[in-house]
Amino acid sequence: MPREIAQLLLNGLMAGTILAVPAIGFTAIYAVLRFPNFAIAAHLTIGAFAGWLANVSLGLPAALAVGVAFVVAGLAGVLNDELILKPLRPAGALTTAIAAVALTLVLENVVRFVFGNDLRGYDLPIRRDWQAAGLRIAPQQVHNFVIAVVAMAAVFLFLAFTRTGKAMRAVADNPMLASVKGIDADRVARLTNFVAMGLAGVGGVLVGLDTSIDPLTGFRVILSVFAAAVVGGLGSIPGAVVGALTIGVGEELSLLVLAPAYRTVVGFAAILVVLTLRPRGILGERAY
Amino acid sequence: MSALLAVEGVVAGYSPSDEILKGVDLAVDSGEIVSVIGPNGAGKSTLLKVVAGLLRPHRGRVRLGEAALEGKPAREVSALGVAFVPQEHNVFPSLTVRENLEMGGYVDPRAARRRIDEIFVRFPALADKRRHAARTLSGGQRQMLAMAMALMVAPVLLLLDEPSAGLAPRAAEQLFDTVVAVNGDGVAIVMVEQNALEALAIARRGYILVDGRNSKSGPAAELARDPDVRRIFLGG
Amino acid sequence: MENYLVAMAVFAGLYALLALGLNVVWGMTGMINLGLVGFFGLGAYASALLTRAHRAPIVLGLAAAALVTAAAGAAMALTTARLRGDYLAIITLGFSEVVRLVASNELWLTNGTDGISGIPGPWRGRVTPQTFNVVYLAIVALAVLAVFALCQRIRSSPYGRVLRAIRDDDQVAAVAGKRVIVFKVQAFAVSAAILGLAGALWGHYTSFIAPDVFTPLVTIYVVLALTAGGTGNNVGAVLGAALVIFLMEATRFATGWVGMLKPVQVAALREALIGGALLVVLRVRPRGLLPERLARS
Numbered sequence: 001m002p003r004e005i006a007q008l009l010l011n012g013l014m015a016g017t018i019l020a021v022p023a024i025g026f027t028a029i030y031a032v033l034r035f036p037n038f039a040i041a042a043h044l045t046i047g048a049f050a051g052w053l054a055n056v057s058l059g060l061p062a063a064l065a066v067g068v069a070f071v072v073a074g075l076a077g078v079l080n081d082e083l084i085l086k087p088l089r090p091a092g093a094l095t096t097a098i099a100a101v102a103l104t105l106v107l108e109n110v111v112r113f114v115f116g117n118d119l120r121g122y123d124l125p126i127r128r129d130w131q132a133a134g135l136r137i138a139p140q141q142v143h144n145f146v147i148a149v150v151a152m153a154a155v156f157l158f159l160a161f162t163r164t165g166k167a168m169r170a171v172a173d174n175p176m177l178a179s180v181k182g183i184d185a186d187r188v189a190r191l192t193n194f195v196a197m198g199l200a201g202v203g204g205v206l207v208g209l210d211t212s213i214d215p216l217t218g219f220r221v222i223l224s225v226f227a228a229a230v231v232g233g234l235g236s237i238p239g240a241v242v243g244a245l246t247i248g249v250g251e252e253l254s255l256l257v258l259a260p261a262y263r264t265v266v267g268f269a270a271i272l273v274v275l276t277l278r279p280r281g282i283l284g285e286r287a288y
Numbered sequence: 289m290s291a292l293l294a295v296e297g298v299v300a301g302y303s304p305s306d307e308i309l310k311g312v313d314l315a316v317d318s319g320e321i322v323s324v325i326g327p328n329g330a331g332k333s334t335l336l337k338v339v340a341g342l343l344r345p346h347r348g349r350v351r352l353g354e355a356a357l358e359g360k361p362a363r364e365v366s367a368l369g370v371a372f373v374p375q376e377h378n379v380f381p382s383l384t385v386r387e388n389l390e391m392g393g394y395v396d397p398r399a400a401r402r403r404i405d406e407i408f409v410r411f412p413a414l415a416d417k418r419r420h421a422a423r424t425l426s427g428g429q430r431q432m433l434a435m436a437m438a439l440m441v442a443p444v445l446l447l448l449d450e451p452s453a454g455l456a457p458r459a460a461e462q463l464f465d466t467v468v469a470v471n472g473d474g475v476a477i478v479m480v481e482q483n484a485l486e487a488l489a490i491a492r493r494g495y496i497l498v499d500g501r502n503s504k505s506g507p508a509a510e511l512a513r514d515p516d517v518r519r520i521f522l523g524g
Numbered sequence: 525m526e527n528y529l530v531a532m533a534v535f536a537g538l539y540a541l542l543a544l545g546l547n548v549v550w551g552m553t554g555m556i557n558l559g560l561v562g563f564f565g566l567g568a569y570a571s572a573l574l575t576r577a578h579r580a581p582i583v584l585g586l587a588a589a590a591l592v593t594a595a596a597g598a599a600m601a602l603t604t605a606r607l608r609g610d611y612l613a614i615i616t617l618g619f620s621e622v623v624r625l626v627a628s629n630e631l632w633l634t635n636g637t638d639g640i641s642g643i644p645g646p647w648r649g650r651v652t653p654q655t656f657n658v659v660y661l662a663i664v665a666l667a668v669l670a671v672f673a674l675c676q677r678i679r680s681s682p683y684g685r686v687l688r689a690i691r692d693d694d695q696v697a698a699v700a701g702k703r704v705i706v707f708k709v710q711a712f713a714v715s716a717a718i719l720g721l722a723g724a725l726w727g728h729y730t731s732f733i734a735p736d737v738f739t740p741l742v743t744i745y746v747v748l749a750l751t752a753g754g755t756g757n758n759v760g761a762v763l764g765a766a767l768v769i770f771l772m773e774a775t776r777f778a779t780g781w782v783g784m785l786k787p788v789q790v791a792a793l794r795e796a797l798i799g800g801a802l803l804v805v806l807r808v809r810p811r812g813l814l815p816e817r818l819a820r821s
Contacts, residue, residue, distance in 0.1 A: 036610045038558075038617070084803055090812055094556045097613045098747055099806050101558060105744055105799030112792040163390070163397055167382065170391045173380040180340065180372055182363045182395035183611040188449070219740075223621050226614045234610070261629040272603055275615075279607055 003134050008252040012142045016228075016248020017148045018210065019221070022203030023228035023240040024155060025196035028109035031193040031235035035093035038100040039080065040200045040225065042107035044218035047201020048208045049111055049225075055122045062122065062209055066115035066147055069205045070198040077197020078190050080107070086189070104219070112215040119212045144206050151202050152241065155195070159237065168192055172235065220264075224251065229265030231274045233281025242282055246270065291315040292476050293339065293370075293445055298358075300338050300346030308334045311348070312498035316445065321467070321477045323372070323487035323508060324520065326497035332480040333375065336447045339478070340372035352445070358444035363456070367395060371438035375449040378434035379424035385414050385433060388422050392437030400440055407436045410469070428459030432466060439470065447478040452486070465489050466499065484521035488512040496520075530657045532769055534729055538722050539765035539817040542742075543749040544668075544675050544758060545718030550587045550683060551756035551816070553711040554691030555601070556613045560719050560746055562620030563593045565726040565738035567720025569627060569634060572643045575728070582646055582728055589724035590717040597716025601709040620740065639734025660729050661765035667725060668762065671718055675758045678714070686709055741795060745772070748802040754812030765816060771801060 017057055022044055029037045050072035051065035060068065080103060088099045129136045138235075159165040171178045171188045179185055200218075207217055232243025250270055251263040258265070274281060293329035295314040301307045308331045316322050324332050337343040339350055341362040350357040357365055366372070380388050389407060393400025408415035411432050417425060422433060431451050438446055448467070452460035460483065468490050471477050488494050491508040496517060504511065511517050537579045542564060548553045557563075580588075600619060604612045605703045627634045634640065646663065648656050673791025678684045686707055694704050742758030745768050775797050779790045805812070 030610075034357050036613055038613075088806055088810075091806070094609050094613065095449070095806060095810070096557070097556070098608065098751075099803055101617075101740070101747075102744060102799040102806075103800040105741070106803070109792040109796035109799070113789050113796070116786070116788050154572045166387050166390060167394065169383060169387075170380045170394075173382050175376055177374065177377060177380065178391070180342070180366060180374070181391050182366050182441075183391070184363070223618050226618065230611065230614060239436070259629060261625060265622050265625055268615075268622050270617060271615060274605060275607060275611065 005253070005256070007124055007135050008255060009135065009249060010135055011141075011165065012246070012249030012252035013245060014137075014145050015252060016245035017145050017152075017207040018203065019205060019224055019228050019248050020241045020244035021148050021151050022200045022221070023223045023244045024152065024237055025199035025203070025234070026225055027229040027232070027235055027237060027240040028168075028192055028196045028199075029230070031237070032168060033089070033189060035089070035096040035098070036226070036234075037085070037196075038222070039077075039085070039107065039262070041074045042104040042111075043077050043080075043197040043200040043223040044204040044207070044221065044225075045108060045111055045215060046076050046204070046212070046218075047198075048204030048213040048217050049115060050201065052120055052208060052213060056120075058131060060124075062124065062143070063147065065122070066151075066202050069149075069201040073201020073204065074194040074198030076107075077193045077200070080197075081193045082190070090254070094273060108215050108219065115215065117214060119214050121212045122208050124209065143193075147202070148206060151199065155199070155237070156220035158195075159201060164188075164191060166194035198236050221266050223264045224248075224267045227271050229280060230243045233283040236283045239281055239283035246282070292318045292353065293427030293478070294349070294351045295335070295339065296349045296351075298335070298338055298350065300334055300343055300348075302343070304346070305461060307346070308500055309338070309345070312497065313502055314495055316476055316478055318444070319471070319474050319476055321471050321479065321491040323484075323494045324480045324482040324492035324497060325482075325494060326503070327485055327520065328381065328482075329499075329520060330497040331500040332497055333449050336372060336449050336478065336480055339365075340447055342372070366441065366443075369441070369444040370447065371441055371443035371445070372447040373431075373434045373438050373449060373451065375451075375453055379422040379425075379430055379437065382421055384419050384421055385425070386418040388433055388437055389414075389440055394459070395441060397450040399442070403440055403442070411436050411466075415473060424437045427455050428462060431459075431463055432482065433457065434521060435466065435470065439475070445475045446475050448477060450480055450482060452481065452483050460486070484517070485512060527654060527657055530654075530661050532773060534657070534661050534664050536766045536769040537661070537668045538552035538615065538726050538729075539746065539749055540668050540762040541664075541718060541722035541725070542746040543753065543761035543765045544671050545715045546746055546750050547756065547758060547761045548675060548678065548715035548718065549711055551761070552608070552679060552691065553687045553708065554694075555614045555708060555712065556609055557712075557715065558613050558743060558747075559618065559620030559623075561738045561740060561742040562616070562623040563716045563719035564726070564742060565620070565623050565627060565721030565733075566596060566725040567593045567734075568733045568738070569626055569640075569723075570720065571724030572640050572727040573633070574735055575644050576642060577638065582644060585728070586721060586724045589720040593720025593723070594713040594717035598709050598713040600716075601651075601712035602705075605705045605708045616671060617740070620743065621740070624735045624738055627738070633733075637730055637735055639736070641732045643731045643733065645728045645731055646730070653788065662731075664725060667721065671721070672758055672762065675761075679758060681706075741798070744799060744802060748798065748805065750812075751802065751810075752805045752812055754814035756818055757812065757814050758815030760812050760814035760816075764812065767797075767813075771782060772798065814821075 026040045047069035051069035054060045055065040084103055085096055088096050127139045129138050167183045168188050171185055201287040228244035228247045229240050231246055232239030247267050253264045254266045293316040298309050299307055300309040300310045326332050338345050341360050344359050352368055389404050413429055451463055464486055488508040488511055494508040496504040496509040538595040546560055547556050567589035574580045574588050575582055578694040604615055628637050749764035749768040750761050752767055755758025771798055775794045778792050
């Protein structure tokens with residue numbers, strides 16, 4: 001039993017790290033643009049398919065496919081925001097949120113139109129699981145873990161040390177003051193969309209490397225992504241990481257008592273519990 | 289001496305039918321401190337927002353030297369050398385003190401690096417806290433930081449919106465000393481204040497705004513002695 | 525053809541109920557519900573299970589559906605009442621997914637993804653299908669009329685004015701001495717009951733429900749109906765529902781004419797069109813065809 005729990009914890013941390021990547025994207029858009037952008041689901045799917053094309057059709061290795069997914073999903077994110085969501089933002093956060101759901105529906109179906117409903121898998125070498133101290137781990141899991149950690153580290157370094165990264169945090173803190181200081185909020189918004197949707201795309205590839213992809217890939221993980229962001233504190237990037245690890249571990253541990261199909265319910269339950277006890281999430285909103 | 293800032297007949301409000309300012313004039317010469325005082329709701333803060341480019345006036349003109357400011361966005365106004373320090377929410381709470389100053393000098397990062405060192409000399413309290421998040425500062429320190437951020441762009445004109453609001457008397461006194469010191473470097477300052485006497489004490493000239501209109505103006509020392517002014521603001 | 529038109533009228537009526545239900549929270553109170561399909565599904569299952577397994581009369585099933593969903597709605601509003609609207613958006617969306625998961629996995633109760641068939645309908649089997657259709661249309665029309673009257677009453681009553689005050693600024697409403705939370709919970713419960721009733725009526729009409737019926741797509745349809753009709757306006761909600769059904773059916777024919785497409789592509793095209801239609805409406809006519817006329821309060 002303790003070994004089983006240790007195995008679930010290990011799996012949970014791996015899953016949580018992957019989840020953190022799109023969760024950072026979701027929370028970053030929230031921090032800067034102040035609305036829950038549900039279209040993160042569609043961009044996750046777009047990234048997953050862009051990476052799949054790069055991997056399977058062009059024969060690129062998974063690590064490069066991640067780069068392709070980041071750029072394609074990021075550009076799609078900027079384009080979709082400029083054309084569709086940005087003009088609606090003056091109407092309020094909730095209207096924009098509704099539009100984001102509609103946008104997700106459109107984009108998902110564009111993917112479905114092109115690729116159909118079939119499940120697709122990445123081309124991966126089949127390797128045997130590693131075993132140590134009675135715990136099993138697949139090399140692919142470790143690989144994905146490393147990609148996720150590198151992506152997150154890059155985001156943190158960008159936000160902490162670059163002028164543009166600091167400007168992004170400044171806009172998230174206080175958009176009015178940022179504009180007084182000469183920070184171009186539109187540019188920051190575009191950049192945030194690029195990075196955030198790019199991260200969603202990377203998340204899509206990681207999900208695809210882990211299992212398989214179809215047009216609903218993004219939608220299937222989105223509840224866990226929301227849960228991670230809300231549990232950690234909407235708008236807080238370290239919060240998204242903490243939240244994602246919490247949800248990842250929680251979903252795995254739930255296997256001890258619940259049927260696997262209910263994993264995503266854990267996220268929903270976690271949202272309710274955390275919001276009841278700490279309405280601003282574990283780390284609080286707006287904490288960087 | 290020609291006016292640095294000239295505000296003429298400005299009518300402004302937060303919606304087309306809303307007139308908080310009903311025709312206000314204001315002139316500021318290079319290098320002087322001008323205090324704008326008046327009862328709550330007189331439109332003092334609104335006036336600063338119009339000058340800073342945060343609010344487009346319905347009518348009237350705002351000129352900085354030869355340049356027309358009315359209708360220009362805040363970003364362009366600040367690029368012309370006008371720095372606005374809002375009354376509240378005037379720092380980035382989750383950024384460190386140093387990062388706040390960098391954002392203050394965002395438009396000119398190269399000059400900013402040099403100026404940060406100068407600022408830390410002028411504001412030693414901020415230097416000690418350079419790595420702390422701004423949300424951890426005391427009220428007085430926060431106002432200092434807000435002003436220091438504004439100075440990062442070497443402005444010709446500094447707009448201060450009630451800098452002493454909410455501060456303990458000692459902190460307020462320190463703050464006014466800093467305002468005088470900053471002015472000593474040649475920066476013209478327009479300061480909106482509730483603390484009428486203190487504000488007039490450090491100003492060269494003063495304006496009194498009542499209900500969106502100019503009520504009185506003149507040398508600060510005279511206004512401070514004016515019986516009407518004393519009755520309105522000092523209750524005696 | 526006649527049957528088809530009657531069936532479409534029934535579905536339009538059911539969507540009108542959903543749009544009226546959404547209008548109570550979103551249009552009148554300013555609270556978002558992106559998981560309304562969850563309440564719709566909950567109502568459908570509640571009534572189907574009660575009337576099929578326990579042989580309860582359909583009227584009882586409808587009442588139970590409304591009660592169960594009202595309770596669920598009240599619980600949700602209680603949990604989220606102190607939170608900002610964006611949290612409510614996330615939580616309601618999550619709720620509908622949970623409903624779908626439970627319906628897909630609790631085989632003993634819901635028969636899983638295979639769904640429940642043989643849900644009784646009033647006089648079904650005892651009259652011809654044509655007559656059943658017409659009778660059911662009458663029932664749905666009656667339900668729409670009753671709910672519409674209720675919603676109009678809410679809207680024009682002092683109670684409705686409080687809801688609007690909350691929508692426009694709940695701090696001001698709170699300052700005016702209104703217990704905002706109580707109003708929010710009540711509004712959410714009423715809205716959820718209407719959604720649940722619509723779900724129950726759906727099941728008794730089609731005689732079959734499955735988790736697949738209750739996808740987020742339905743939520744989009746209803747939001748589209750209300751937004752196109754005119755958020756806040758009950759007439760607009762009903763009109764919008766009719767429009768959406770028309771649009772869905774029109775796209776069915778239109779995509780049928782486009783040859784050479786696989787069925788999955790046709791389905792994708794239709795869903796994308798619906799999503800696109802909502803985006804266009806939000807952009808071009810955000811207040812709908814019949815914008816809410818605000819009575820001075």
